[in-house]
Amino acid sequence: MASFKITGGRKLKGEIVPQGAKNEALQIVCAVLMTKEPVTIHNIPDIRDVNKLMELLVDMGVRREKVGEGSYRFQADKVNFDYFETPEYKDKASALRGSIMLLGPMLARFGKGKAPRPGGDKIGRRPLDTHFTGFQKLGAEFIYDPNDAFYTVEGSKMKGAYVWMDEISVTGTANVLMAAVMTEGTTTIYNAACEPYLQQLSKMLNSMGAKITGVGSNLLHIEGVKELHGCEHTMLPDMIEIGSFIGLAAMTQSEITIKNCKIPELGIIPDVFKKLGIQMEFRGDDIHIPAQTHYEISSLIDGSILTIYDAPWPGFTPDLISIVLVTAIQAKGTVLIHQKMFESRLFFVDKLIDMGAQIILCDPHRANVIGLNREHKLRGIRMSSPDIRAGVSLLIAALSAEGTSIIDNIEQIDRGYQNIDGRLNAIGAEIVRI
Structure with missing residues (x-):
């Protein structure tokens, strides 16, 4: 069984090309x-x-x-x-x-x-x-x-x-x-x-x-x-990987350009990340994410807390719920994440809580994320990847954290992300496969 050793706190910069879907x-x-x-x-x-x-x-x-x-x-x-x-x-x-x-x-x-x-x-x-x-x-x-x-x-x-x-x-x-x-x-x-x-x-x-x-x-x-x-x-570029890179850029305060995104095929995915306060610029078919010190979660017109939930297309894809959840950790504000389709997909948040995130797991389908607004950094820990999307969410958290993290069972991540350590290391990450 392989693991990732991640040195957190590094800001990434450069271009990255999403894999096929x-x-x-x-x-x-x-x-x-x-x-x-x-x-x-x-x-x-x-x-x-x-x-x-x-x-x-x-x-x-x-x-x-x-x-x-x-x-x-x-x-x-x-x-x-x-x-x-x-x-x-x-x-x-x-x-x-x-x-x-x-x-x-x-x-x-x-x-x-x-x-x-x-x-x-x-x-x-x-x-x-x-x-x-x-x-x-x-x-x-x-x-x-x-x-x-x-x-x-x-x-x-x-x-x-x-x-x-x-x-x-x-x-x-x-x-x-x-x-x-x-x-x-x-x-x-x-x-x-x-x-x-x-x-x-x-x-x-x-x-x-x-x-x-x-x-x-x-x-x-x-x-x-x-x-x-x-x-x-x-085949199209992988929309889940594109969303993962958007969340990664925000969490690590990195300037990243995601190349060849087929933006018209992404549906509401960019809009959901914009609700978290993440800035992005469409440059032709590329998405440029500037380095952001802070990003603020939108509230509803009446001032109530934003809810992000998954739904069949053209709704928000369930495969990005874990990514949105981890991205909200360092935002300003509060968001309710509602994973409707799979009842075990949010159980990985206990590892994020161990890292210092403020998350209340309401039930198997809902988690309330109270953003830290960069006032506290996550801390590196040892953890295990339970599934593909949770695994990459933990990787994003580890890259943004202070200190060193180890993620075990990375075969789960390899099931869905092509050479993710090599591609992120090429733009400034420090991930060692052990």
């Missing part, structure tokens, strides 16, 4: 299974979760060729279905939350799919019912064996149908969408997630020959086609 990559990489023709994908992040998923595809028989930095060509013309019955497949797929995204493409192209119960972040219940209910509405048969924790879906009799998503799930919508694209007839998906990741997936599938309309809304119409063709696709 992790959450988009997990969908896009699985979609290469939907055609036997070559598919080229650019801007794939070099992170643990995505690399493990690509290795799993290679084990299935998908050919992968690196054609440039962050660019790969895939061809799934010889998929080995016997591999899905092996203990190796179960072990590898169960360690990846993203492996559940293989089911939609397998159903679409081969009429059957099999996957173990996947792993991922320990951030509370993340039920998969939405995925399987959607498959069943298309006519698939679902079998779950509790003895070996395997999901099996048989889709040889699938037909287009009306699918109501009982949860606005990004991965659930993507899975059902991919299954429907090559299902005979017309499928309507209502209450669909509409995040930029879903829009990107839909655009990629349409470029392969799919017939999807309503892209960007919560109502998708799909006319089933018999086959898809190869394509070339470039």
